[in-house]
Amino acid sequence: QSVLTQPPSASGTPGQRVTISCSGSSSNIGSNYVYWYQQVPGTAPKLLIYRNNQRPSGVPDRFSGSQSGTSASLAISGLRSEDEADYYCAAWDDSLSASVVFGGGTKLTVL
């Protein structure tokens, strides 16, 4: 059971816009930044979004992040076949057991 909650799957057709949600609580998303990672099967995760909505250099602007209250979202516009991957949200959790927590991951399928 992950601290952050993501839908297990999402899908879209090429060119479409899809969003992936990440739900948490006041001790994590509600008071700290959200980060997103993309993991193509068989490879290491790759940083996609940091501090809610910042993109590392090299990440296309088709990827965007937002945060509101205790929830966050990753949006992918102009969906491409190479976007098919698992996506994870992450945040610091300020509870007694302070640590980095991840969502369970969302498998994105490009139809």
Next chain:
Amino acid sequence: QVQLQESGPGLVKPSQTLSLTCSVSGGSISSATYYWTWIRQPAGRGLEWVGHMYTSGSTKYNPSLKTRVTMSIDTSKNQFSLKLSSVTAADTAIYYCARAPRGDSEKLDYWGQGTQVTVSS
């Protein structure tokens, strides 16, 4: 370009200690600006933060693993290490090492390729 590479036994017996090393190239591990981090991922499952350490030696561990985890750093070899004691089958996973900027421990900007560790007799 910073590169990280995990190494260690791929098979560990139950109740024994898992030991992994992460070799860093393209940058000094002595830099005071990074957290050196371990993440693991059981087959078909999500990511779990194991913990991180700072060059000074200060550490922060996942509370669920805290009693069994030890991390250390060897600046002379530009490496950092993970030890996980009293392992069980539940510790079977791909283990990744990664780097995060100080003050931004969730921003894992460089990762190793990962190494599979199986706990089995």
